[in-house]
Amino acid sequence: MDISVVSLIASLIVAATPILLAATGELIVEKSGVLNLGVEGMMIMGAICGFIAAVNSGSPFVGFCIAAISGAILSLLFAILTQYLLANQVASGLALTLFGLGLAALLGHSYSGIKPPSSPKFEWFGMSDISIIGPIIFNHDLMVYFSVFLVLIVWIFLKFTRAGLILRAVGENHDAAHALGYKVIRIRVLAIMFGGACAGLGGAYLSLIRVPQWTEGMTAGAGWIALAIVVFASWKPWRLILGAYLFGGVTILQLNLQANGFAIPVSYLSMAPYLVTIVVLVIMSADRTRASVNAPASLGKIFHASS
Amino acid sequence: MMRLEPRTDPSNIMIGLTPILAVLATMIFGGLLFVFLGKNPFDAIRMIFWDPLLGEHAFYYRGQILVKAAPLIMIALGLSFGFRAGIWNIGAEGQFIMGAVIGGATGLALYPMDSFIVFPLMILMGSIGGLLWGLIPAYLKIKFNANEILVSLMLVYVAFNFLVGMVTGPLRNPDGFNFPESRSFQDFPSAHNPELWSGTGIHWGVLVTLGIVIMAYIAITRHIFGFNVRLAGQAPRAAKFAGVNPNKMIAICLGLSGALAGMAGLFELTGPAGKLTTTFPVGYGFTAIIVAFLGRLHPIGILFAGLLLAVTYVGGDIIQSQLSLPKASIQVFQGMLLFFLLAVDVLVNFKIRIGKRITK
Numbered sequence: 001m002d003i004s005v006v007s008l009i010a011s012l013i014v015a016a017t018p019i020l021l022a023a024t025g026e027l028i029v030e031k032s033g034v035l036n037l038g039v040e041g042m043m044i045m046g047a048i049c050g051f052i053a054a055v056n057s058g059s060p061f062v063g064f065c066i067a068a069i070s071g072a073i074l075s076l077l078f079a080i081l082t083q084y085l086l087a088n089q090v091a092s093g094l095a096l097t098l099f100g101l102g103l104a105a106l107l108g109h110s111y112s113g114i115k116p117p118s119s120p121k122f123e124w125f126g127m128s129d130i131s132i133i134g135p136i137i138f139n140h141d142l143m144v145y146f147s148v149f150l151v152l153i154v155w156i157f158l159k160f161t162r163a164g165l166i167l168r169a170v171g172e173n174h175d176a177a178h179a180l181g182y183k184v185i186r187i188r189v190l191a192i193m194f195g196g197a198c199a200g201l202g203g204a205y206l207s208l209i210r211v212p213q214w215t216e217g218m219t220a221g222a223g224w225i226a227l228a229i230v231v232f233a234s235w236k237p238w239r240l241i242l243g244a245y246l247f248g249g250v251t252i253l254q255l256n257l258q259a260n261g262f263a264i265p266v267s268y269l270s271m272a273p274y275l276v277t278i279v280v281l282v283i284m285s286a287d288r289t290r291a292s293v294n295a296p297a298s299l300g301k302i303f304h305a306s307s
Numbered sequence: 308m309m310r311l312e313p314r315t316d317p318s319n320i321m322i323g324l325t326p327i328l329a330v331l332a333t334m335i336f337g338g339l340l341f342v343f344l345g346k347n348p349f350d351a352i353r354m355i356f357w358d359p360l361l362g363e364h365a366f367y368y369r370g371q372i373l374v375k376a377a378p379l380i381m382i383a384l385g386l387s388f389g390f391r392a393g394i395w396n397i398g399a400e401g402q403f404i405m406g407a408v409i410g411g412a413t414g415l416a417l418y419p420m421d422s423f424i425v426f427p428l429m430i431l432m433g434s435i436g437g438l439l440w441g442l443i444p445a446y447l448k449i450k451f452n453a454n455e456i457l458v459s460l461m462l463v464y465v466a467f468n469f470l471v472g473m474v475t476g477p478l479r480n481p482d483g484f485n486f487p488e489s490r491s492f493q494d495f496p497s498a499h500n501p502e503l504w505s506g507t508g509i510h511w512g513v514l515v516t517l518g519i520v521i522m523a524y525i526a527i528t529r530h531i532f533g534f535n536v537r538l539a540g541q542a543p544r545a546a547k548f549a550g551v552n553p554n555k556m557i558a559i560c561l562g563l564s565g566a567l568a569g570m571a572g573l574f575e576l577t578g579p580a581g582k583l584t585t586t587f588p589v590g591y592g593f594t595a596i597i598v599a600f601l602g603r604l605h606p607i608g609i610l611f612a613g614l615l616l617a618v619t620y621v622g623g624d625i626i627q628s629q630l631s632l633p634k635a636s637i638q639v640f641q642g643m644l645l646f647f648l649l650a651v652d653v654l655v656n657f658k659i660r661i662g663k664r665i666t667k
């Protein structure tokens with residue numbers, strides 16, 4: 001068996017990035033007290049819209065922008081349903097996923113088998129030549145660094161800004177936040193749209209860089225895994241990176257074992273990322289008091305000002 | 308200004324009316340979608356909703372409607388109990404697959420035994436397969452507080468990979484030139500689930516589904532279990548005081564929906580699908596979620612919702628072949644239906660008031 005640790009770590013970062021992007025967005029959504037189960041649907045819409053835009057414009061950058069916009073627009077549907085029409089968040093999230101998967105398949109009908117324009121590696125002024133650290137850290141495309149940067153921004157936002165404090169207040173107790181005069185609905189709609197944009201970026205990363213091509217249903221549960229990683233991270237931004245990279249590691253390891261003709265059949269190895277997600281979820285949820293302290297108190301509850 | 312005013316009691320008229328409103332809204336916006344795709348919307352809507360029932364070739368399609376409605380209704384009935392109690396099993400697709408694999412494997416192990424016992428045994432094993440697969444998220448929820456939504460969904464992917472492993476390994480047809488598929492159940496009479504009356508589409512699964520609709524109706528309206536389920540969903544604390552054990556509720560709801568999904572999978576495998584292949588799962592487990600909501604989580608409602616969604620499936624096949632539209636367009640249609648249903652649902656518990664708020 002020939003598995004190089006350096007290339008393994010470098011590729012696990014790439015495998016983790018789409019999930020890290022989507023999970024960062026969902027973290028903000030859940031911190032505002034909304035559970036959006038439509039991540040999978042928004043991701044796949046981002047994947048196909050970003051792909052179409054990148055292929056037609058020849059620019060991956062345009063692709064990512066369009067992907068973020070399309071994710072945000074789709075999430076707006078969820079926002080209208082849950083915030084203005086007071087629909088059940090679980091059901092609405094599922095609807096978003098089913099709708100997104102269908103719409104993406106429809107849009108992508110004539111786009112399978114095409115190669116997207118390639119995204120250049122970010123230029124670190126020769127630092128990619130440093131042994132070991134170079135290929136692992138300094139030899140990626142811009143989106144990998146952006147995803148980590150986004151986690152940093154979200155952390156600063158939640159921990160050190162007034163707006164972040166208000167967002168958390170809305171998520172912990174929407175009635176109290178409303179009584180203080182904060183616009184609960186407006187804040188939540190903005191949070192949901194941020195989540196949609198991030199999920200869209202994550203999806204586009206899959207179709208433009210990670211795979212890179214369009215196939216129907218290509219997210220294969222990545223959106224759901226992003227949701228699980230938010231739980232794993234106990235709603236703390238930095239732990240998202242740990243969770244996403246752990247997941248990326250499992251994915252890459254099983255792919256490498258497959259490629260090296262390991263004795264276990266491919267289909268059983270392919271189960272690994274999903275099984276690991278379940279195990280991680282179980283470990284993180286088992287301590288009930290800690291889980292309930294970390295989760296936003298108003299998560300998934302419907303807010304209506306009259307009551 | 309428009310605003311929402313809570314009703315003191317949910318409106319019974321709206322409970323019945325909102326699914327119809329949702330279907331109408333879906334037709335209108337679905338029509339716009341077809342315009343966008345460059346097709347005549349009236350033709351498309353007619354092909355989806357009219358042709359399968361009353362069109363020129365409807366005699367063929369009507370049977371197909373029952374074939375597709377049966378698994379949708381059976382799965383949705385199981386899900387409806389959990390959804391009422393606030394227990395979200397969204398991994399019915401996985402339980403459907405496991406039922407088919409476990410039940411199918413039982414049958415294949417007995418090949419070519421000629422006995423009336425084979426088929427009932429397969430149904431039993433299929434249900435047990437689905438039951439056990441459904442109990443995994445239940446156990447993890449009860450014991451470790453793990454979110455059943457995410458666990459049951461993850462298990463769909465595990466089940467699918469298990470299916471692939473089985474049809475490329477132990478369950479591959481030994482006389483089948485190495486194709487990744489099992490022996491055909493059509494060539495195994497004592498395990499076959501045939502069309503009982505030619506042209507009707509009715510197989511054993513359809514009859515069992517009807518029986519389960521009646522049983523579910525009795526359970527939810529007449530039996531203490533149905534009462535407890537509704538209580539647990541609407542007032543969890545009151546349910547606790549009434550002696551409803553929430554853990555038991557989780558196990559029963561997830562196990563029951565798993566067993567029914569597994570049974571649906573077995574009937575589908577031995578009848579319409581015919582053999583285990585990697586393309587065996589077609590998403591009934593996910594569409595059944597739409598069926599359950601559209602049917603208002605009520606057995607009779609689910610019966611009609613299942614038939615309607617089956618019509619759109621058959622209609623989807625028609626537009627696919629006649630208007631050369633991709634298969635996914637019908638999926639968009641079904642997703643839209645759930646969206647509109649959730650949107651108009653607000654009318655059940657709220658009144659729309661136009662004008663300024665009257666200060667008390």
